Amino acid sequence: MKADEEAVARAVALLDPAPRSATVSTVRGDRARADLRAILGGDREVAEPAATRARRRALRLAIPIAASVLGVGMLARALFGFGLGEPQLGDPVELTGEVAAGAVGACRDAQVDAVGVHGHDVPGVEAMWAAPVLLVEQRGDLRLVVMEPHEQGEEYLAYCLLERGGIVVRGVGGFAEDVWLPHRAASTDDGPPHTATERLIWGQAPPGTVAVTVDSPEGVTATPVWYPEAGIYTMVWPEGTMVRGEVEFTLEDGSTETVDL
Amino acid sequence: MDAAEERFRRCYESAYDDVLRFVQRRTDPSHAEDVVADAFTVAWRRVEELPRALSAQRAWVFTIARNLLLNVERGERRRRALAVRVATDRRSHVIGHAETVIDTVDLARAFAQLRPMEQEALALAEWDGLSGPEAARVLGISATAFRLRLSRARRALRLAYDGGRSGLVLETVRERGASS
Secondary structure, three states: OOOHHHHHHHHHHHOOOOOHHOOOOOOHHHHHHHHOOOOOOOHHHOOOOHHHHHHHHHHHHHHHHHHHHHHHHHHHHHHHHHOOOOOOOOOOOOOOOOHHHHHHHHHHHHHOOEEEHHHOOOOOOOOOOOOOOEEEEEEEOEEEEEEEEHHHOHHHHHHHHHHOOEOOOOOOOOHHHEEOOOOOEEEEOOOOHHHHEEOOOEEEOOOOOEEEEEEOOOOOOOEEEEOOOOEEEEEOOOOOOOOOOEEEEEEEEHHHHHEEE | HHHHHHHHHHHHHHHHHHHHHHOOOOOOOOHHHHHHHHHHHHHHHHHHHHOOOOOHHHHHHHHHHHHOOOOOHHOOOOOOOOOOOOOOOOOOHHHHHHHHOHHHHHHHHHHHHHOOOHHHHHHEEEEEHHHHHHHHHHHHHHHHHHHHHHHHHHHHHHHHHHHHHHOOHHHHHHHHHHHH
């Protein structure tokens, strides 16, 4: 670890509200032992929040009725919102109401063919916290990509950029000022790109690329992140430095190609 | 006792304290034991997914606990990261040398200026002691993305503190670390 990192680590350690030395309750404590007995003994509801219990009981009654009325497909989508099923990569999702209208409108306004929508803004998919999630719905010529931007960091942007001219829309309220356009240098941190202090550089790699490196000016550290499935690389360029240098692509046959930044 | 229960019991006994501290750092301590019990209840239901290695088990239960906390937060307001608490009253406990007293209040103020996701990255790395890949798993991001986030968080903390006190705390801490 670098000296600078050590200094930060030691400083941050001072702020730990629950340091090891201060822990009172341990696994030897009565509460912990009782919880373990309750969990293993089948009396799990002892440790289960009341809201969860009530929801499970309600669903136990509602599922057979709803299945007969709605059909299995619609029921499965409806259950996303109750946390019983976690959407997986590529699962379809139906956008409705304000979110769908906003997303489709943003696509058309920006003359692009894809849009990303923050997962939590989609009614019925509140349970999307589980893992990498990318849901896609084809709506006419538009492709709607629903994702978890704040959790996925750079990946979500790369996935969105996979679609030519794709944009990411965050939030239902404040729609207009919260649109990320890919041709701008955008930060993956919170906040719209015009307030970013670091620049996220991205680009497409030539076919057959197996690795991406960057030759940056002295004193500038920018490590490219390579997304083979998307064929896209990204890298964060440090604040206050000129974006220049060369990106080198290593191809399958061992040869290399370079492009200027 | 079957094999699954034995594995779960070992995980519970080895990880409980760490999970409790993880939760205490992120929510009201009075609720922490309830959240930990909820997390292990979920873990027991999904025991077939329990990783083999102890360190991986710990990160896995951290992930469950974090998701439980986030679900509560989302009922109030959508968040992009889970807020972490900081201690501001333990300077004598930690430092113990009058000549090198470090103003943790100023440090806490600098920490509070960081974005929640930066605070969370620092907390996972420095308080919870997770490796980069483990912390990335807890946050549901790639190890590379976490490394970038942590690097930015460290730099942001330095900048936030330097803006207030010319880097005295961090420099002092670094000097003490170098001399020890």
